[in-house]
Amino acid sequence: MINIKIIGKGKDFQSLTIKGHANSNGYGRDLICAGVSSVVTGGFNSIKDVDNFQIILNEGYALLKAKKAISEYDEAVINTIITSLKTIEDSNPSFVKIEIL
Numbered sequence: 001m002i003n004i005k006i007i008g009k010g011k012d013f014q015s016l017t018i019k020g021h022a023n024s025n026g027y028g029r030d031l032i033c034a035g036v037s038s039v040v041t042g043g044f045n046s047i048k049d050v051d052n053f054q055i056i057l058n059e060g061y062a063l064l065k066a067k068k069a070i071s072e073y074d075e076a077v078i079n080t081i082i083t084s085l086k087t088i089e090d091s092n093p094s095f096v097k098i099e100i101l
Contacts, residue, residue: 022036024095032092
């Protein structure tokens with residue numbers, strides 16, 4: 001199961017944490033993990049003010065944590081990441097769970 005925890009939204013965004021693996025198929029064939037990884041990697045690479053974030057991207061774990069208020073551009077990037085992850089969750093609720101605080 002991929003567990004995603006989002007704290008804050010919009011200008012009040014604080015963090016996005018992703019842990020786990022979908023295990024929907026064998027290693028290298030898991031399309032759900034590949035989808036989540038693609039969304040997160042592409043999104044994190046699109047962050048403009050990287051100095052304003054703690055960014056960690058490892059196998060089975062990702063973190064995006066704001067250090068201060070975020071720009072409108074980075075807010076749009078984060079909202080796009082979240083919308084894409086929600087779309088994956090909607091299609092695969094047995095493998096992806098999002099918690100928004």
